[in-house]
Amino acid sequence: MIGLVPGIVASVASSSGVSALGGAAKSAAASSVDGTSFSQVLDQLTTGVIDKVKSSEAASIAGVQGKASAQQVVDEIMSAERALQTAIAVRDKAVGAYQEISRMTI
């Protein structure tokens, strides 16, 4: 049952192709072997997204200063938005699965 959670993370990250999640997905898939904890998986997921959002903010500042074109700014922001949406969806799913397990009658 525990193996299900990293499995979801890995399949979602590879199908949506969000590069920020790549690292998290790989280590999550390996977690059943080397024992990466649930919180570590979520941590890696958020760190990747935060990096992406930071780079999009840098791009919008460059856009305001006239150093980047409107197309580049929009592209960066949209890719950060996608990464964030994916992370939120994956988090909801993973937390849902975790709660499912914790509600299980023993």
Place this chain on the structure above:
Amino acid sequence: MDALEASMKISGAGLEAQSSRLRVVAENMANARSTGPVAGANPYVRKTVTFANELDRATGAELVHVGAVGVDRSPFRVEHDPGNPAADKNGNVKFPNVNILTEVADMREANRAYEANLQVMKQTRDLLTMTIDLLKGSQ
């Protein structure tokens, strides 16, 4: 790299290429009546833009970029206007080889190409969002 992400990158390059094309059209239009600085000097020369494909090593996608901004070698338009400061000793003035009709046609084509690339971007984003949304709402 994911095919949909690659399409976003390719369309983005298309948008940038078409906007530089529009920039060249704007230059040509604005300078359609720019004469030379001294009597008998050559006026503004019409600029042309060419596109080239470029392989993006990170994604393996063929992007488009502006190859070269060249000049139109066709002859200048000569008008008889002795009062113009740029007129030569016969009273003839050389005006740029810019044809406004050609520029308008080029502008509309750039506009349509930009819209097409934008549409590809919209569709790609919708597909990506729909795929991510598969995870939601089934709790």
